[in-house]
Amino acid sequence: AQTVTQSQPEMSVQEAETVTLSCTYDTSENNYYLFWYKQPPSRQMILVIRQEAYKQQNATENRFSVNFQKAAKSFSLKISDSQLGDTAMYFCAFMKLTMDSGGSNYKLTFGKGTLLTVNP
Amino acid sequence: DTGVSQDPRHKITKRGQNVTFRCDPISEHNRLYWYRQTLGQGPEFLTYFQNEAQLEKSRLLSDRFSAERPKGSFSTLEIQRTEQGDSAMYLCASASTSAGYGYTFGSGTRLTVV
Numbered sequence: 001a002q003t004v005t006q007s008q009p010e011m012s013v014q015e016a017e018t019v020t021l022s023c024t025y026d027t028s029e030n031n032y033y034l035f036w037y038k039q040p041p042s043r044q045m046i047l048v049i050r051q052e053a054y055k056q057q058n059a060t061e062n063r064f065s066v067n068f069q070k071a072a073k074s075f076s077l078k079i080s081d082s083q084l085g086d087t088a089m090y091f092c093a094f095m096k097l098t099m100d101s102g103g104s105n106y107k108l109t110f111g112k113g114t115l116l117t118v119n120p
Numbered sequence: 121d122t123g124v125s126q127d128p129r130h131k132i133t134k135r136g137q138n139v140t141f142r143c144d145p146i147s148e149h150n151r152l153y154w155y156r157q158t159l160g161q162g163p164e165f166l167t168y169f170q171n172e173a174q175l176e177k178s179r180l181l182s183d184r185f186s187a188e189r190p191k192g193s194f195s196t197l198e199i200q201r202t203e204q205g206d207s208a209m210y211l212c213a214s215a216s217t218s219a220g221y222g223y224t225f226g227s228g229t230r231l232t233v234v
Contacts, residue, residue: 004162033221044124045163045211045225091162095221105176106221107153110162 002027002094006111013082014119020067021077021114023092033095034068034075035108040088048090051075082118089113124226126212132232133202140198141229145214152195153223154187155211156180163211169195170217202233 003026013019025034036048051059051068058066063083067076079086092111125144133139145152150171155163166185168176171192181187184202189195199206209230213223 044227047222050221093162097221105168105170106151106215107165107168107176108155108163108223109165112160112162 002029002096002109004092004094004109004111006092006114008114009112010115010117012117012119013079015082015084017082018078018080019082019116021079021090021092021116023075023077023111025073025075025092025094027073027094027096029096031097033097034066035093035095036064036066036075036077037091037093037110038086038088039091039113040085045091049077079116084118084120087116087118089115124212124214124224126210126226126229128229129227130230130232132234135204135233136201138198138200139202139231140196141210141212141231143195143197143212143214143226144193145195145212146216146224147193149214149216149224150192151215151217152189153213153215154195154197155213157209157211157228158207166197166210199231202231204233207231207233 005024032053034051037045038048039045049061049064063080065078091113093108127142152169154166157163165178166181167187169189184200187197209228211228212226215223
């Protein structure tokens with residue numbers, strides 16, 4: 001079974017500064033995806049960024065980038081130029097792409113989340 | 121495309137009562153998922169449908185829980201004889217096989233069992 005660990009329950013950052021959220025995972029799989037999801041207060045969960053395990057290049061989406069270290073099973077999220085609207089719970093998630101039968105249900109295994117507060 | 125809709129947004133029920141939640145996925149998505157999120161935790165997988173077939177159920181889904189997706193469209197999640205431990209946010213998400221791995225989540229149904 002896969003596990004995802006987010007060791008920072010809460011973090012805060014000043015507006016316009018940079019913050020890094022940590023995530024480690026444990027798996028024996030070789031073929032998988034990693035995700036960061038954002039859940040603003042009382043709002044739905046939205047995808048921030050996705051990383052395919054077979055890609056060595058780190059994914060980037062505007063102000064969001066990841067540092068994917070496959071051997072270390074580490075997947076951190078860097079938010080640059082933090083904005084007040086970035087205040088949210090951030091979840092790291094793992095998706096296995098293969099099953100013994102050869103198919104996949106693409107289900108997600110989430111960490112416990114990091115509550116990020118951006119201060120003005 | 122109005123996204124994934126969940127109804128109701130909030131439900132307060134007395135212990136022992138039955139409750140039913142509804143999820144309307146994005147119309148062209150053939151995969152539908154239910155997750156449960158308790159306070160301070162990340163979402164946990166409950167069950168998964170591909171079209172109308174329920175292909176996997178978590179051990180978290182006790183006999184009191186049942187999910188359906190008739191005709192591969194909307195889905196319902198029913199909890200019978202609710203217990204206080206069932207209090208949680210129930211999240212629905214849909215995805216398309218052709219789109220690979222991207223989920224669209226609904227806003228969730230928050231259940232409080234008193």
